[in-house]
Amino acid sequence: MSTAPPSFSRPAAPNRDPAWVGRIFWLSLAVVLLWPLMVATEFKPWALFDAQSRKSSLRFLMDFFPPVANREFLTLVAKETWRTVAIATAGMALAMLLAIPFTLLSTSALSISALTGKMAALPFVFRQTIRLVLILLRSVPELVWALIFVRVVGLGPTAGVLAIALTYGGMLGKVYAEILESGDAHATQTLMRNGSGRLQAFFYGLLPQNAAEITSYTVYRWECAIRSSVVLGFVGAGGLGQQMDNSMKMFNGGEVATMLIVFILLVALADRVSSWLRKEIG
Amino acid sequence: MNLTTKRLGARHPAARAGTPDALRDASIGIAAGEQVAIIGPSGAGKTTLLHALACALRPSTGSVLVDNIDPWQLPRSDLQTMRGRLYLAPQVPPLPPRQRVVTSVLAGSLPAMGFWKSIRSLLYPQNIAGAYAALEKFDLSEKIFDRVDRLSGGERQRVGLARAIVSPAKLWLIDEPLSALDPTRAKQVMDTLIGEARDRNVTLVMTLHQVDVALTRFDRIIGLRDGSVAFDLPASQVTPQRLTELYAQHEDELHGPAPVSDRVDEAPPNPPVMHCR
Numbered sequence: 001m002s003t004a005p006p007s008f009s010r011p012a013a014p015n016r017d018p019a020w021v022g023r024i025f026w027l028s029l030a031v032v033l034l035w036p037l038m039v040a041t042e043f044k045p046w047a048l049f050d051a052q053s054r055k056s057s058l059r060f061l062m063d064f065f066p067p068v069a070n071r072e073f074l075t076l077v078a079k080e081t082w083r084t085v086a087i088a089t090a091g092m093a094l095a096m097l098l099a100i101p102f103t104l105l106s107t108s109a110l111s112i113s114a115l116t117g118k119m120a121a122l123p124f125v126f127r128q129t130i131r132l133v134l135i136l137l138r139s140v141p142e143l144v145w146a147l148i149f150v151r152v153v154g155l156g157p158t159a160g161v162l163a164i165a166l167t168y169g170g171m172l173g174k175v176y177a178e179i180l181e182s183g184d185a186h187a188t189q190t191l192m193r194n195g196s197g198r199l200q201a202f203f204y205g206l207l208p209q210n211a212a213e214i215t216s217y218t219v220y221r222w223e224c225a226i227r228s229s230v231v232l233g234f235v236g237a238g239g240l241g242q243q244m245d246n247s248m249k250m251f252n253g254g255e256v257a258t259m260l261i262v263f264i265l266l267v268a269l270a271d272r273v274s275s276w277l278r279k280e281i282g
Numbered sequence: 283m284n285l286t287t288k289r290l291g292a293r294h295p296a297a298r299a300g301t302p303d304a305l306r307d308a309s310i311g312i313a314a315g316e317q318v319a320i321i322g323p324s325g326a327g328k329t330t331l332l333h334a335l336a337c338a339l340r341p342s343t344g345s346v347l348v349d350n351i352d353p354w355q356l357p358r359s360d361l362q363t364m365r366g367r368l369y370l371a372p373q374v375p376p377l378p379p380r381q382r383v384v385t386s387v388l389a390g391s392l393p394a395m396g397f398w399k400s401i402r403s404l405l406y407p408q409n410i411a412g413a414y415a416a417l418e419k420f421d422l423s424e425k426i427f428d429r430v431d432r433l434s435g436g437e438r439q440r441v442g443l444a445r446a447i448v449s450p451a452k453l454w455l456i457d458e459p460l461s462a463l464d465p466t467r468a469k470q471v472m473d474t475l476i477g478e479a480r481d482r483n484v485t486l487v488m489t490l491h492q493v494d495v496a497l498t499r500f501d502r503i504i505g506l507r508d509g510s511v512a513f514d515l516p517a518s519q520v521t522p523q524r525l526t527e528l529y530a531q532h533e534d535e536l537h538g539p540a541p542v543s544d545r546v547d548e549a550p551p552n553p554p555v556m557h558c559r
Contacts (some may be wrong), residue, residue: 112358112362113358115338116295116338116339116340117295117340118295120358186372186374186376187376187377187378189376190370190372190376191376191389191392192362192365193336193338193365193370194365194366194368194369194370194390194392194393194449194451195362195363195364195365195366195367195368195392195393196366196389196392196393196400197362197392197397199397200392200395200397200400201392203400203401203404204381204385204389204392204400204404205376205378205389208378208379208380208381208385209378209379209380211380212380281380
């Protein structure tokens with residue numbers, strides 16, 4: 001409250017927006033920062049539309065029609081599709097096997113010392129170390145893991161499975177821990193406060209509290225694993241990707257088109273499974 | 283179990299720095315098997331006192347002794363064993379929404395179960411009869427295989443209290459057990475808790491907003507105000523004048539319904555999940 005005597009002259013209507021200078025500043029800063037990035041990435045969208053590239057991309061796309069649909073090829077695709085699903089599923093299973101212990105060890109939602117304030121020093125350092133391991137696992141791309149394993153175990157699905165297991169183990173471990181920490185902690189904390197062990201509190205409080213989100217994230221990651229196993233196929237890790245690589249090298253667009261369609265159906269299927277599972281559990 | 287506190291002060295770990303402790307000066311002694319009600323206006327430190335007695339909050343000043351042992355001198359695993367011998371029932375029932383009632387109730391006996399038995403109990407409930415008997419005392423036995431999120435607020439509160447019945451604890455610390463119950467249910471719940479505690483020789487400490495219930499049901503009343511003990515008297519000596527002083531500036535709470543809980547015992551909001559999608 002000001003103590004000045006009441007004045008009767010009304011303040012003039014503002015004639016400029018006080019946010020204007022800041023807005024201009026951030027906008028120009030964004031342009032200044034983006035420009036070198038566009039130069040560095042040789043970002044020239046107009047190059048897509050000159051006559052030369054238009055003709056060559058059109059030819060490439062025309063190759064896709066009609067998709068190959070003879071019996072022999074469809075049998076092959078079905079077999080490779082099944083192999084892709086198998087790679088993704090086995091990779092995810094191994095990844096979960098790896099991620100779940102790391103999650104339990106690293107999540108602060110199961111810290112007993114954190115119940116009464118700050119987490120104690122030793123458990124804190126231990127949990128951070130586990131997190132570091134998870135970072136190491138997932139910061140090496142699955143493509144690199146696959147290239148390594150192709151040399152170790154030879155061409156074929158095993159390399160793909162191992163590559164997915166390691167990278168996805170790191171991702172799942174991190175995200176599971178974060179899901180567990182972001183849910184309502186009341187049930188879990190009450191159990192630990194009443195003297196139950198960490199694992200008991202996990203099975204009776206933390207897991208039922210967060211099961212739907214964990215499941216939906218896992219199914220989403222399974223879908224990612226299917227997509228990523230195709231990329232891994234290009235370096236010789238088996239499945240649809242390897243077939244696609246072969247067809248591309250032979251400029252057989254029709255076969256590529258068939259496999260792309262199968263692939264889209266596969267991803268759509270994973271999407272349906274995910275929403276069904278979420279409904280069942282949620 | 284008996285309890286002794288000396289000039290006990292405590293604060294919630296998430297309380298803002300600079301604010302005074304919610305509990306500042308509480309010296310009380312509670313004998314094994316005794317039944318005590320804690321009353322006082324909102325913000326008096328009732329829940330904080332309960333949590334400090336439950337070894338859920340480390341005292342910031344003073345001391346608390348449980349069975350003549352200072353729990354905070356114990357190694358962490360022994361502290362956890364000690365926590366298993368008492369039962370703290372928070373005001374908001376701590377039940378995961380997707381759990382079945384039978385699992386939620388049996389979670390009360392986790393400290394006595396051992397790890398493998400508790401896993402077996404998830405596959406097939408190991409003590410259906412015990413859970414049924416506990417629920418029956420709260421008139422909920424027909425809900426035993428329902429999911430928790432199908433229950434009403436009052437039913438959930440009673441499931442949370444049924445946990446105490448199956449727990450191995452010798453000390454019950456119960457926070458506002460009547461906040462979601464109508465008067466008939468409230469009477470039944472009080473009959474059950476007080477009767478069971480007496481039969482099992484369990485020490486019972488209960489915070490209550492309903493002063494009349496506290497005065498008629500309990501022999502000993504502790505009045506808490508501004509984090510300190512205002513009085514600690516037999517119920518017969520708690521005069522209307524003392525109550526008026528205790529609830530000064532909070533008269534509506536003395537006569538009206540209990541205010542809705544604002545869950546002060548909760549930690550600050552968790553950070554949002556950053557899914558790398």
